[in-house]
Amino acid sequence: MIGHDTVARMGIFEETAKLLGGVLRGHEPLVGGVSARVTALDLALPDGGARRVVIREPGAAEWKGPGRQTARREFDLLGHLHGAGLPVPRPLLVGEDGEQPFFVMEFVEGTRDLPPNGPARMAELLACVHALPLEHAPALPEREDPIAGLPEFLGPDRAQLRARLAERTVELTPRRTFLHGDFWPGNVLWRDGEVVALLDWEDAAVGDPLSDVACCRLELRYVVGASGVDVFTRRYAERSQRNLGELPIWDAYVAAAALSSMGQWGLSAEREAHMRREAEIFLGEAFRALMM
Numbered sequence: 001m002i003g004h005d006t007v008a009r010m011g012i013f014e015e016t017a018k019l020l021g022g023v024l025r026g027h028e029p030l031v032g033g034v035s036a037r038v039t040a041l042d043l044a045l046p047d048g049g050a051r052r053v054v055i056r057e058p059g060a061a062e063w064k065g066p067g068r069q070t071a072r073r074e075f076d077l078l079g080h081l082h083g084a085g086l087p088v089p090r091p092l093l094v095g096e097d098g099e100q101p102f103f104v105m106e107f108v109e110g111t112r113d114l115p116p117n118g119p120a121r122m123a124e125l126l127a128c129v130h131a132l133p134l135e136h137a138p139a140l141p142e143r144e145d146p147i148a149g150l151p152e153f154l155g156p157d158r159a160q161l162r163a164r165l166a167e168r169t170v171e172l173t174p175r176r177t178f179l180h181g182d183f184w185p186g187n188v189l190w191r192d193g194e195v196v197a198l199l200d201w202e203d204a205a206v207g208d209p210l211s212d213v214a215c216c217r218l219e220l221r222y223v224v225g226a227s228g229v230d231v232f233t234r235r236y237a238e239r240s241q242r243n244l245g246e247l248p249i250w251d252a253y254v255a256a257a258a259l260s261s262m263g264q265w266g267l268s269a270e271r272e273a274h275m276r277r278e279a280e281i282f283l284g285e286a287f288r289a290l291m292m
Contacts, residue, residue: 012095013055016104017043019093022051030054031112031186035202040107052107053092057100058202071101074201076138078105084132087125087197108197110189117193118185119220119228123235125188125195126216130209130240132178143179143207146253147172153256161287165252172246175208183212184219209242214250218258221278251286255279 017024022043030038037057045051058070071094078091089105115121154162180187181203189197213236220229237244258279262272 009100012102013039013041016053016055016093017041020051020053020104021045025050036200041104054089054105054107055102056105057102070202071095071103073138073140074204075103077140077201077204078103080137081132081201086128086132087195088201089197089199108189110191110196112186112189114185114188114223115190115193118188118190119224119232120235121193121195122183122185122188122216122220123232124239125198126180126183126209126212127236127239129180129183129198130177130212130242134176134178134206137178140178140204140206143181143205143211145172146208146211146249150249150253150256153253153260155260158256161283164287164291172208172249175210176206177209179205179207179209179212181205181212183216185223186219208246208250209240210244210247210250211254213244214247214254217247217251218254218279218282221282222275248286248289252283252290255283255286259283 013027014024020043022045024041025044026042028040030040035058039055039057041053041055043051043053056071056074058074075091075094078088081088082090089108091103091105093104095102095104150165151162154165180198180201182200187198187200188195189199213233217229217233220232233244233247236242259276262275262279265272267275
């Protein structure tokens with residue numbers, strides 16, 4: 001473990017390079033979502049070689065709260081997952097004593113562009129995540145009950161949907177599996193059509209695997225449309241052998257949650273408008289399935 005107090009970020013970068021046996025030669029910001037600041041560091045090594053690593057600073061978004069616990073939990077979790085053979089970056093160092101906690105991991109070369117076989121391969125990957133044993137894994141929070149959380153996300157301007165939900169008795173089968181928590185194409189790196197890394201475990205939790213499935217279904221809807229969503233869903237059902245009959249409640253939950261929060265994601269006006277249209281359609285389809 002390494003720590004820092006009020007040292008400038010450049011000082012942190014230089015300290016990290018030194019601890020890894022190199023000298024800092026450059027750095028650049030990477031796409032890391034809205035809840036973390038992610039930076040690639042280029043190191044020069046004593047033998048003349050070069051190495052690239054990544055510093056991730058969780059908790060950059062206000063609604064996430066302090067990142068101190070998150071940094072340590074994600075660092076420990078990556079170590080556990082890497083040891084289990086899952087395609088994740090190898091964690092290297094963690095710094096949690098300063099004002100901005102962070103951890104350092106290996107850089108993985110890849111692209112976020114979804115390949116033609118992407119939906120099917122993501123389904124297979126997610127089935128592997130959900131099959132991981134909970135024993136010996138770092139402690140993780142419990143996923144929220146969608147039945148309890150959905151009315152709040154619907155808000156007062158969706159009174160009709162709230163009333164329809166209240167009229168329907170929905171009971172979910174208790175399930176406790178390992179969850180990624182933010183499973184979408186932007187957190188998967190590809191090379192030659194194969195997954196090389198599953199990133200951003202900040203929201204990992206324990207709970208119903210259908211929460212991850214619904215999250216990915218909505219995100220794929222934005223990118224590849226309904227046909228890609230169907231491919232993903234069918235392949236996940238085949239690989240996991242899970243009953244997806246309770247998926248509509250999770251679909252409704254993730255769509256309502258997205259509609260209530262995507263204004264904070266820093267999207268362009270055009271992109272946000274597209275995503276809102278698709279999420280509204282997705283929410284409507286979920287409620288129609290719930291009311292059947």
